[in-house]
Amino acid sequence: MMLFGGETVAWVFRPPFRPELVLAQMAAIGVGSIFIVGTTGFFTGMVFALQVTYAMAQFGAEGYVGGSVALALARELAPVLTALMVIGRSGSAITTELGTMRVTEQIDAMETMAVNPVQYLAVPRFLAALAMFPALTMLFNTLGYMGGYLMGIFVSDIPPGPFIEHTRTMVETQDVTHGLFKSIIFGGVVAIITTYRGYAAKPAEGSRGVGEGTTRAVVMSSIAILVFDYVLTLGSVGK
Amino acid sequence: MIQIRDLHKSFGDHKVINGITLDVERGTTFVVLGGSGSGKTVLMKHVIGLLKPDSGTVFVDGIEIPRLEGPPLTEARRMFGMVFQGAALFDSMTVYENVAFPLRERQRGIATDELRRRVVEKLKVVDLDEDVLTRFPAELSGGMRKRVALARAVVHDPKVVLYDEPTTGLDPITTAYVDDMIISAKQRLGVTSMVISHDIASAFKVADKIAVLYDGHLAAQGTPEEVRRSDHPFVQRYLSLWFEKQ
Numbered sequence: 001m002m003l004f005g006g007e008t009v010a011w012v013f014r015p016p017f018r019p020e021l022v023l024a025q026m027a028a029i030g031v032g033s034i035f036i037v038g039t040t041g042f043f044t045g046m047v048f049a050l051q052v053t054y055a056m057a058q059f060g061a062e063g064y065v066g067g068s069v070a071l072a073l074a075r076e077l078a079p080v081l082t083a084l085m086v087i088g089r090s091g092s093a094i095t096t097e098l099g100t101m102r103v104t105e106q107i108d109a110m111e112t113m114a115v116n117p118v119q120y121l122a123v124p125r126f127l128a129a130l131a132m133f134p135a136l137t138m139l140f141n142t143l144g145y146m147g148g149y150l151m152g153i154f155v156s157d158i159p160p161g162p163f164i165e166h167t168r169t170m171v172e173t174q175d176v177t178h179g180l181f182k183s184i185i186f187g188g189v190v191a192i193i194t195t196y197r198g199y200a201a202k203p204a205e206g207s208r209g210v211g212e213g214t215t216r217a218v219v220m221s222s223i224a225i226l227v228f229d230y231v232l233t234l235g236s237v238g239k
Numbered sequence: 240m241i242q243i244r245d246l247h248k249s250f251g252d253h254k255v256i257n258g259i260t261l262d263v264e265r266g267t268t269f270v271v272l273g274g275s276g277s278g279k280t281v282l283m284k285h286v287i288g289l290l291k292p293d294s295g296t297v298f299v300d301g302i303e304i305p306r307l308e309g310p311p312l313t314e315a316r317r318m319f320g321m322v323f324q325g326a327a328l329f330d331s332m333t334v335y336e337n338v339a340f341p342l343r344e345r346q347r348g349i350a351t352d353e354l355r356r357r358v359v360e361k362l363k364v365v366d367l368d369e370d371v372l373t374r375f376p377a378e379l380s381g382g383m384r385k386r387v388a389l390a391r392a393v394v395h396d397p398k399v400v401l402y403d404e405p406t407t408g409l410d411p412i413t414t415a416y417v418d419d420m421i422i423s424a425k426q427r428l429g430v431t432s433m434v435i436s437h438d439i440a441s442a443f444k445v446a447d448k449i450a451v452l453y454d455g456h457l458a459a460q461g462t463p464e465e466v467r468r469s470d471h472p473f474v475q476r477y478l479s480l481w482f483e484k485q
Contacts (some may be wrong), residue, residue, distance in 0.1 A: 016347055072257055101329075109327035112401075113341045114316040 004199065005192040006127050011119040021124035022131075029090045030132030034139065036085050040141035044077055045147030052187040053156040062152075062161030067170030069148035070141075078140040080229050086129075086136065087221045091194040094125055095120030095217040098198025099210035107199070119180070120198065125180075126191040127157060134180040141176070145150070182232050187227050193221045197239045240265040240399065240431045241286060241481070246295035248281055255281045257294070257465035258457035263448070268425050268432040270442040273452030279435040282452070283401055286433065287319050288312050299399060308479075320392030320430075321485040324404040326384040328376040328391070335372040338362065339392045343396050364427060365420055367435060389420055393428055399466060401433040406441045415439060421445045439481040442465075451477065 052068045098121060101107050107117045145167075152158040197217035202209050241263035255278040265268040266371040273279045277384055284290040285297050297304045302315050306347045320341075328337050334440035337479055338358045343347060359369055365386040376384055386403060392400050402421065406414040418441050425432055443463045451474050459469035467478060 033457060034279060084241050097331075104325055104330070105323045106329055107328040108289060109321065109323055109329075111321055112316060112321040114313045115340075116313065 001193070001196045004122070004196045007118050008192060008195070010124045011116065012127065014119070015067055018120070018124060021120070022127045025124045025128035026132055028093075029086065029128050030135055033086050033132075033136055034087050034130040036089050037082050037136045040081055040085050041073075041078065042147040044081060044140075045073065045144030045149075046151045048072060048077070048144070048194040049151040050149035050155070050189045053152065053158070062156065062158045065152050065156070065158055066085060066145075066148065066163035067166035068167075069152075070145050070167045070171045071175060073141050073144040073147050073148075074171060074179045075234070076179070076229075079179045079183040080225060082137045082183060083190060083225045084222060085132065086133065087190055087194070087218055087225070091190050091221050092214050094191075095198040095214045096210060096230045098195060099201035099213050100198075102209060103203050103206055104199040105203070119200070122191075122195040125154060125195050126188065127214060128185050129187035129191035131187075132186055133183040133190075134226070137180060137183040141179070156210050178236055180231065185228055185232065189224050189228060190221045193217055193224060210212050240300060241269075241433060242298040243286070246285060246297065247284070247293045248278075248285065248290065249293055254455055256285075256292070259452075259455075261450055261457065261460060262432060263433055265428055265431050266425070266435060266447050267447040268421065269369070270335070270436055270446035270449045271452055272436060272439065272442050272449055272477075274437060277452045278455050279437075279452055282373050282405055283403055283433065283435050286399075287316060287321060287401060290351045292416065296478070315393070318398040320397035320399070320403060321401040322388045322392045322403065322405055323386065324407055326388040328384060328387060329362070332375050333373050333375055334362075334367075334379070334387050335441055337376070338394050341391060341395045341459045348360060350433075357394060361394045362387075364393070364423065368447050374475040380411055381414075382416060385409070385413075385417055386420065389424065393424060393430065396428070397430060402432065402436075404438075406434055406436065406438045407433065414438070417441075439478065451479075 045178055048067055049069050053062055093166070110117045110120060149163065152163050153160055159188045194217045197213045197220070201213045205212070205215050243259055244260045246256050259282060270444045271279050281290060285292055286304065288307060291305050298387060299315070300318060307315055311410045322342050329340065332340070332341065335358055338361060339354050342354055342357060362369070362371070367383065367386055367390065371379070371383065371387070376387070379387065405417050405421065409417060421432060421434065421444055424430055434442070434445065446463055447472060448461060449463055449466045451458045451466060451469070458471040459466050466474065469475065
């Protein structure tokens with residue numbers, strides 16, 4: 001898989017470039033995931049605001065709910081939950097599509113037509129994931145904060161002034177960019193794992209092999225996200 | 240055109256190809272016959288460089304295929320067209336996009352009109368009309384898929400067309416049609432053809448020369464008549480079972 005990842009990255013810089021395929025994958029991975037990511041973000045923001053309000057109320061510090069929600073979303077919840085949602089929706093689809101192409105000899109056919117399948121199939125998905133994971137993470141941030149605001153203001157009766165003011169003082173630009181940086185790494189990792197699992201499907205195992213490959217891709221990607229999240233967070237905040 | 244020299248290939252402990260040597264002359268149709276698991280497809284994949292031999296080599300038009308890697312191998316593959324057993328059409332593309340694919344990749348920037356003209360021309364070679372252009376592979380019959388696969392294989396005017404089990408799973412009428420299609424491709428386009436098959440009737444109909452593969456080596460090779468007269472026990476049994484059936 002490491003070799004496959006290296007080959008994918010190397011082909012990014014070699015012609016022919018295929019912007020039309022990258023755009024198509026951006027639509028499939030990004031636009032196609034807007035509903036699931038937006039919904040997850042909105043509900044996560046609402047639930048997190050209710051939980052934080054419950055905790056803060058014990059110290060009479062409800063005004064800090066907005067800042068806490070925004071900080072948690074920007075640094076942690078948005079990049080990680082966005083990645084997990086996209087793995088379930090688009091990552092599994094990538095593995096299934098490429099696995100089916102391998103089993104039905106479509107990838108072999110591509111090779112016989114003097115087209116490098118890694119360049120044609122993996123690179124557009126890799127680039128699209130690099131671009132769309134941070135975009136979806138920003139969507140998660142925005143809708144999550146909106147959900148938190150609605151709960152804080154209209155359900156928990158927190159005054160809007162402190163809610164927004166503490167958000168402004170607690171959250172800095174680098175908190176948001178830290179989350180977006182994570183999401184770019186997650187996008188690359190997910191794209192390589194899911195394309196590889198499909199690309200490396202064994203024709204002899206048929207549809208069962210494609211199914212198992214998809215399951216493996218989802219499990220491996222999810223675990224990889226959690227491990228990378230830990231490493232990147234440790235690197236960011238230290239001990 | 241194609242020279243295979245003392246080719247050996249194993250997967251783990253299983254020896255699949257065991258010292259095969261054969262020649263395919265330019266502009267002829269060469270059929271490799273053999274039972275399931277006899278190594279026919281593995282042999283063909285060596286010709287187009289999808290597999291590397293353990294020892295021995297393959298020359299196509301003077302180019303030693305196993306020595307090639309990366310861009311030179313990609314360049315060498317431009318002289319091939321290949322029809323896969325299951326057609327291997329791209330199921331997310333229409334018939335037009337499938338047939339146009341090799342041309343688009345070889346001649347990036349080709350004019351749309353020229354592309355369409357050549358796609359329609361090659362579809363006519365396999366007796367398909369323009370009304371299939373917008374259909375997806377899932378909307379075609381097995382025979383039509385094979386025909387589209389042949390049109391895609393020859394759209395860039397290759398020197399060599401490889402057929403992997405072209406008649407497997409087809410009814411007798413469609414099988415006869417595919418046989419005619421292979422003969423027609425040779426006569427009208429002048430290509431060299433190598434056919435991998437276990438269909439004896441088709442082999443004797445389309446072949447200029449036949450090789451019978453048994454247990455990883457060639458049990459017989461020559462003209463259809465020479466193979467029919469072979470005294471190799473496997474070939475005699477293999478052919479007599481079929482002739483008895485007729």
